[in-house]
Amino acid sequence: MKKIILTSLLTSLLLSASDLQSIGVEVTYTDSNDDEKNIVIKRETPDNCKSVKFSPKNILGGNLVDEKVPQNCKKTFITYLGKISPIKFSPNIETYGEVEVLDFIDKAKDDENMLLVDSRTVDWFLESTIPSAINIPFIYLNKGQYPDDFLDALETIGVEVTKDGYDFANAKELLLFCNGVWCGQSPLSMKNLISIGYPEEKLKWYRGGIQSWLSLGLPVIKPN
Template sequence: MRRWTAQAAIVLFLAATASSAEERAVAMKASFIFDGERVEIRRDNRDALRFVTHFVSASELCLNACIAPMKAADGVDTVDEAQVLAFLETKVGTNIGLALDARASQDRVGGFIPGSVMLPPRVVDPRNLGRDDVLRALGAREFDGVFNYADAKHLLIYDQGPATDDAGLLVRHLIAAGYPPEKIKYYRGGMQVWSVLGFTIEEGLG
């Protein structure tokens, strides 16, 4: 009787583990409102191979086969795909956050994460005369030349992937402008890992 009970317990444990794993796999999707439209993200991209081939190249900012560090800057969390999906639903979907694509337009047109907008690093470069306008658009408030970021958007920043550093440069420019690191998330996997995992990709500039 004890042996049967132990075997039954093992079977129930394995079934529960399998069920839990299945629930986690099913949870790898997102549904949220962005720009007035419903956005659905799933892992069922039938064109994944085409995108993987397209995103394998590095950007102009990283031509020498460089590899981006795991951390973009001190105080900035590096996130995985599950956390990206959660950010899209809880931050972008509630209009308190933005997902920023740090690539240039020629790279973005080949595909991007749905619900994200383009913001190349040069736009917030300290030498750009329009940088302050961009910071205001992100929710920062200026008084006598000093920015307050209390109401600024939460940001998730990505680029082509680990073989590029556009996202890291954008993060560093923002922090140099005073943006709070705790309000920034860095998705190092970028389009390279996103496409390999078969997630939904939108084409065009968006």
């Protein structure tokens, strides 16, 4: 009986994940003209990409994909950059993949205590980011370097500064990301937060970041 219940639960979870990928998650954002817009976050597949044969030659050609694959079916990335991060930043911090990010975004629409945080500097954020993300640059979490921005960041994530230090009673659940598995900005954000006592169980990490997000055909936006 227990096995049947567990199997049923697993099937339900798999169907839920599949629905998120195929139906998407709708979010609202403000663009650079201060206009409110909606976007559905789901994989974008150009029509001419749907006919690409899933084969070793096409998918893993000499230049990663065969030269005959249509240009708009490909993504170009710099591969030799930064330092590769381990899969786990800390035993107490969950590492997320894209389906978990979608689930987090979906839940955060009804929960103001959940924040998707782009840890990159402002210029990177303004170029493009994941829909619904807010920008808290990793440098702003260094209290010695940017004290005013540090205090603003703490207020945003629900941390109160007291005479004895910090009060984390209302600290928000954060999902942090940056450029990719080679990017050190979100790890630095987590390191700085942990150094002041931020509860690790309230931190989540999207290790793949923007590069993995784009590689799977998921959309980005240019925020205001």
